[in-house]
Amino acid sequence: MTELPKHFDPAAIETRWYGHWEEEGLFRPERDDCEPFTIVNPPPNVTGSLHIGHALDNTLQDILVRHQRMLGKDALWVVGTDHAGIATQMVVERQLNEQQQKRTDFSREEFIEKVWQWKEESGGEITGQLRRLGCSMDWSNERFTMDEGFTKAVTKVFVDLYNDGLIYRDKRLVNWDPGLKTAISDLEVENSETNGHFWHFSYPLEDGSGAISVATTRPETMLADMAVAVHPSDERYADMVGKNVRLPITGRLVPIITDDHADPELGSGAVKITPGHDFNDFDVGKRAGFKPAEMLNMLDADAKVCQTTDGLIPDELIGMDRFDARKKVVELIDAAGLLEQVEDRVIVTPYGDRSNVVIEPWLTDQWYVDAEKLAVEPMAKVRSGEIDIVPKSWEKTFFNWMENIQPWCVSRQLWWGHRIPAWYGDNGEVYVAADEVEAQAKAGEGVSLTQDEDVLDTWFSSGLWPFATLGWPEETDDLKRHYPNNVLISGFDILFFWDARMMMQGLHLMGEVPFHTLYLHGLVRAADGQKMSKSKGNTVDPLGLIDQYGADALRFFMAAMESQGRDIKMDEKRVEGYRNFATKLWNAARFCQSNGIGASTTLAAPKATLPVNRWIISETVTTLNALNKALDDLRFDGAADAVYHFVWDKFCDWYLELIKPEMDGDGAEECRQVAGWVLDQILVMLHPFMPFITEELWHAMGERSYDIIVAKWPNPRADVDAEAASEIGWLIKLIGDTRTARAELNIPPGAKLTVHVRDASDGTLERLERQSAALARVGRIENVSTDVPPEGSAAQIPVDEATYVLPLEGVIDLDAEKARLAKALEAAEKEVASLDKRLSNPQFVEKAKPEAVDKARADHAEKTAEAERLRAALERLG
């Protein structure tokens, strides 16, 4: 036993224990013969630093892993980082900008080399921060999505999916990010409402017989208009269909066509069609018989106006930025007298989630994954329950997305990432192969090949995380043991990005689900309920909280606040409260130390005869059951709550107080045994939540043959002792009611009282005798007398069948005591009346569950008796 410092200083113990665990390999002890338990960590961006969401996500995972490790399982928590294509490339490009350089000043190889350098220098920040949080990951197998092995896996997946017909190259509209100059997937587009306009143009008919009015929110796209569409049933335009319109500015002749897409209710009912620059129009264009390759394109990669293939855009517009072009087009149309009207209108505008620039639908060749086919199995597995989504409410969202899933654009026009393993021959033939040699073999000798310039979407590779981290495609032992993973914990915000894709890829490539349970937690919000964001400046730094309150307190906060399905609002006072909780435990341990209470040596509860010891063992069992259930159900809040209240309310507030008077008597040794055992159970039960303080106290309490991180989960082999529970329950009520009376009657808390008991049963008299020491010390009741209490003013406290009388002649205010009793009587009578009403209702007695009726009757009897005793007490006071 090492004496604990008076003050608990989290910082002093955290780094020490973390280093010890990691050096000793305790995060992954050798347990090849044990049942495996596996979690993979959502790989944070290598560019990232720990934010509060990571703190939540990783705390929850660590709780599960530490718990499972203590259950004796071969618990593996896979960890690593994600190369985060766009984000990382942006970081390095920004650094180059600071030195007046840009990416294109370098060759691709040179630039990638610079990214690797950056990764070596600062890529480890977040992994260090995860350590500060106390996460017990298997660092010995830390992975990175750009590692050689992982890259091989990514390449193989691409080739396999291509060979299976699940990846293909296609020319269609993509979401083009003109800021980053890459395609992005539809998930990476954020739509938001902005104030815009609805411009009404008049398009003259070719034959001079009139004009047709069209309206648009994006006037500049008229430079690439290829048709005007009206609804087939719209009689207003029936005789115009088939005629041509001569477009203003370009003079292009385009047909008036019919298509269901035209909404007769909207504007004039006629709509301009720009297949190359609008997703709806693309479909209309295809229906009208335009092939994608024929669709006119008027924008370059920077979203500046470029010449269409028909050469009809006036020179003055070429090279203009899209927003300048918008103004210019409106100006020109207005000048031609064809601008009919301009309406203000709120329009939904797509933005790139990284670049925050307006996304442009753009016609390009990209690689697509046939997500619709891959979505079939995941949906089946969720329906069958083989994958359990927790909380269940997310299933609907999951199905809704999966059922309407679009082809997944996976190519990105970046340099940093997994380069697409596709080679093109001189005439554009495609050879998809693991490497150039294979591609050449496919192409045949003499064909000169160039590799696709693009890289893959980062999520394409992170979707392989549950198995590629375990060595896939090699059939490693780890892979066999740890796939499928048990649980996957992630924020709901990456349900589609990542979770669903793991299911698709895992099921297709491994033939088995990637995990059996998918637990989705919410967001951590700022104290005012707003989403935290760097731009708003309302982020809370978890490391700052750790500095201030300790990692254990932050972790406990995260667990306690994590009720399934709700976002967590940051509440620093609550983190402080859990720091106080840690201090409370610390001080309880100090008390134990100073009373010769030390480490226990048995897993089973010690034999005990004293009611207080039998009671606390029962309470330990009850708490353990509640904790086990909560952990099984993934109710982190319930788990935290169970331990918290046991430690504070039961162990500290009552048990330790109640054994104080025993410590120099015959029961002392038994109390030491039991107290030491209970404290050990507390440390073990609390360890998944508060790993640092529990490890510190574990060792401080005595010599241990192993660390708590690998200790066994409690198994008390004891039952709840109803008799002891009843006696200590009675004792607590008696002391509690006495204290209440004292406080209300302004009796000095320290005053030692004599109590006269009336109407007590033999059993109660025995209890009074047995608990006399506790009553004296904790309740400040020095003497219990069965003599008739002296006349005069007295406080009267009914507990069960007996009434306890505190003669307080001259000490208390008689009126105050009368008022106190009257208030209690009123409360009791109110309850009696309410129960009366219920019981006198024949419907209730007939139809209610028998237990409910029994309980009502019992409550009625009890409350009636209590009211009677209070009435008697009042009468005695006159």
Next chain:
RNA sequence: GGGUGCGUAGCUCAGUGGGAGAGCACUGCCUUCACACGGCAGGGGUCGCUGGUUCAAUCCCAGCCGCACCCA
């Protein structure tokens, strides 16, 4: 427009078909030999609104109001 979730004590949140709980904050008392990051006691809620089902609704159903988020 479609969907989801939420609305419970001043604040942050649990909760269940049988009469409402926690933490913090608040009030009073206590420097009692583990702990003032503490102890003891206490006040505080027509459980968003309106109907319905039920012997019984904060809980189930419907509608409404308000607040978030997702999809189009």
